[in-house]
Amino acid sequence: MTESAPRSSLGSRIRDLRRERGFRTQKDLADAIEGGNVSLATIENIESGRKTNIDVSQLLNIARALRVPPIYLLAPIRAPDAVIDIPNLSSAFDGMTAIEFDAWLGGVEAGAYRATTVEERDATAEIQALRTLESLRSEITRFEAMLELQSDEDDQRFARSTKDRLAEAKREADRIEALLGSAGWKLS
Missing domain, CATH: 1.10.260.40 (lambda repressor-like DNA-binding domains)
Incomplete structure (x- = not known):
């Protein structure tokens, strides 16, 4: 056989x-x-x-x-x-x-695997920051579209809230871009 x-x-x-x-x-x-x-x-x-x-x-x-x-x-x-x-x-x-x-x-930061060295931890944190940045960029695009679609008759409170959230997302994206840039990442 x-x-x-x-x-x-x-x-x-x-x-x-x-x-x-x-x-x-x-x-x-x-x-x-x-x-x-x-x-x-x-x-x-x-x-x-x-x-x-x-x-x-x-x-x-x-x-x-x-x-x-x-x-x-x-x-x-x-x-x-x-x-x-x-x-x-x-x-x-x-x-x-x-x-x-x-x-x-x-490179999941909160995953089941734990980094064993500083270098591995830093690399994982950088990947997570990049993912967060991409998510923020999507949010910024969504908030900008929401503002464009609002008419003059729309609730001004809603418009202010959207503008505030857009500004916060942009600040956080800028902060993450600066951190990644200082770590040597080349972002567009």
């Missing part, structure tokens, strides 16, 4: 997600990756476990085609307390759960 090669965890996740997302065959998935570096043979080899190491660009192309964040391929995220199962990682990852890995990978 011949044993087939064990399927890699990455290959199993890709296969399962491929099927869930309606790609009946590996060829269907390969065809959905336009202009990328993922061939049918690559997908066959990943899913069968013959290929366990893939390029970052291949990982991202597959995740994009499957319409999932890359963490769905990298870790058993649907079992958040499961230990990550990526081959060839350093011992620093030993025992790290899927949810801790996701927090670390995403």
Whole structure:
């Protein structure tokens, strides 16, 4: 009796997600990756476990085609307390759960993973500041649109409140931009 090669965890996740997302065959998935570096043979080899190491660009192309964040391929995220199962990682990852890995990978400040060095903490804080800045920029755009849509007959109290909130969002965005700029970030 011949044993087939064990399927890699990455290959199993890709296969399962491929099927869930309606790609009946590996060829269907390969065809959905336009202009990328993922061939049918690559997908066959990943899913069968013959290929366990893939390029970052291949990982991202597959995740994009499957319409999932890359963490769905990298870790058993649907079992958040499961230990990550990526081959060839350093011992620093030993025992790290899927949810801790996701927090670390995403730079989530209040995630399950806690930074162990000042540099890692600073990097995580900078990423969180960038996310906050992007959120503030969206809020500023929304407040500006609200002010433009208000007519002269609108409640002036509402207009003052919107103007105050817009001014506060702009002050906070300026503060975060200055902090990130002092840390070496180049923001537009």
